Amino acid sequence: MTEVLPLVTVAIVGRPNVGKSTLFNRLVGKRLALVDDMPGVTRDRREGEGHLGDLTFRIVDTAGLEDAAGGSLEARMRAQTEAAITASDVVLFMIDVRAGVTADDERFAALTRKTGRPVILLANKAEGKIGATAAAEAYSLGLGDPLPISSEHGEGLGDLYDALVPFFPEPGDEDEEPEDGPDAPLRIAVVGRPNAGKSTLVNRLVGDERMLTGPEAGITRDSVSVDLEWRGHRIRLVDTAGLRKKARVVEKLEKLSVADAIRAIKFAEVVVLLLDATIPFEKQDLSIADLVAREGRALVIGLNKWDLIEERGPALAAARERLDRLLPQVKGCELTAMAGETGEGVDRLMASVVRAHEVWNRRVSTAALNRWLEDAISRHPPPAVAGKRIKLRYATQAKARPPSFVVFGTRTNELPTSYTRYLVNGLRESFDLPGAPIRVAFRSAENPYDKKK
Structure with a gap:
């Protein structure tokens, strides 16, 4: 060795x-x-x-x-x-x-x-x-x-x-649990616009005033990590600075804070995006969610300050409709109404985090994947380009975290984006992958007779 x-x-x-x-x-x-x-x-x-x-x-x-x-x-x-x-x-x-x-x-x-x-x-x-x-x-x-x-x-x-x-070896005593094994802590980043209640939520989960909170926006500057346990799950929770629109970030210190928050997203497994339930799905909320999806992290959305909402039923239904319409790239994403100040719905939020993490790690067998692909093609064949049919032959899952697939065929570089969306939606529905950012890459198989010609 x-x-x-x-x-x-x-x-x-x-x-x-x-x-x-x-x-x-x-x-x-x-x-x-x-x-x-x-x-x-x-x-x-x-x-x-x-x-x-x-x-x-x-x-x-x-x-x-x-x-x-x-x-x-x-x-x-x-x-x-x-x-x-x-x-x-x-x-x-x-x-x-x-x-x-x-x-x-x-x-x-x-x-x-x-x-x-x-x-x-x-x-x-x-x-x-x-x-x-x-x-x-x-x-x-x-x-x-x-x-x-x-x-x-x-x-x-x-x-x-x-x-x-x-x-990397685990520092310290050899008897300590390895951080990269199945018992490693679940890494969660809590993000959102300034004053969305991120630090309040972290304090509620820790059970202590670990983070400085207040009505002023932008109190948190550094990304601060805390360890806790929730129902047998080891958690490493990172509180981050509020993310404002890029054009409004002019001071050097805030730029460093924003960079630190984005770094926390990149190294998280699950990202909890907190929205202010009184003004949800602002443009900046959507930009943050899109960043999380592009980074391939599991996303959970918390509708915070739910205690301030009176017409709760219609408000929750409207939020779910807007989520699916405005963020189709994470369709079926976990959405939980909660209030960090009172603790209402916090346990439901954490249960959503655990479920999202399980989906993010999910693997699909190659046999099941190719049965699905054959059925998907029979129901909706790839379109012909310049009179020539695009053929998709087989598929395999390249990796999980997030679920990533490779589809092999001919002329795959000419496949339209709409057909890729069709396959992604089919994967999400057929293999129960709600909310996960799904990656599908295409690779053209070589024709062994081309060189002979």
Whole structure:
């Protein structure tokens, strides 16, 4: 077994100009590595202390892997990179999804596999729908499930955190429960607009005036974490600063507070979005919910200050209708009426959190998935494009947290967005995935006769 180092060593490798130094700078929190569009800027191994959530590690930026021989500069750079891989505890193998999987990616993926080091495959530059779909091509490298990320924009770091956690030993006594096992605490972030009652809710759950509260908006500035237990579930709860519209955030301190709240969302498993029941579903509420969905976190909505509502029945029905209409990307999301000040509905809110977490972790068998796909296609076949039929052959679940699926077929890049929505809605209804942000990527199967032609 590899000797346990004081700090886990993580090496970032890949061919030139895929974004390794950009990720390195983001993880160390400083612009230590030069970044430029010109390939080959990084030549030496550069080390720093990386931080991701509560993880601290030694991060190594490496020169781009190039196919070179002899005593050339490129060959010496490659030797430095290979040495970094050998000395690491885990390797982050990065590709550029915009460029697709290249021959160099395939060659160096094989080289990395031969070292025997654990590998996490990062599909970089995967901003937006196109990038996330293109990431599915990386399965051909044989390095496991690709993690779509954006080093430049900081997207996908929550998934990278989850992938890295198993490689970190638990500090302290060996008898302590591991934080990455089935008994690890459920990570919950409480978010919302200023004065939505976030700190009041946290205090109610903790049973103490742990957070400073008051009628003034914006009292909370830092994201503060507290541990508690609820009905046998270990909880790590993070109270965050109120999130206002971006145009209104001008002071440096508030900008830092907002960045801290967004970071808490990225590292949470379930996000509780608190709405003021007297003025619910403001534009900013919808923006926050959309951010949570894009980050792939489980979402639960709490209608807070419910004690101020008189016509409760009609108000709750109207809220549920607006939720499904305004946030179709999390259709069926848990909605709970509650009041943090009095404690009304708080237990129901936590029960919703536990249910949402279970859905977020749900897996579907490949056999059941392909029976569903066959039925979905028979009821509503994919449309023809330029007179040619799009064929969907089979599907598999790539991962959970959130439920993510890959559908294989021909001409899948021409599939319209409306048909993707049809498949997502079908998955949600057929496999009981209410509220979960569902990811569906498409991959075109190669035609073995093309080359012969």
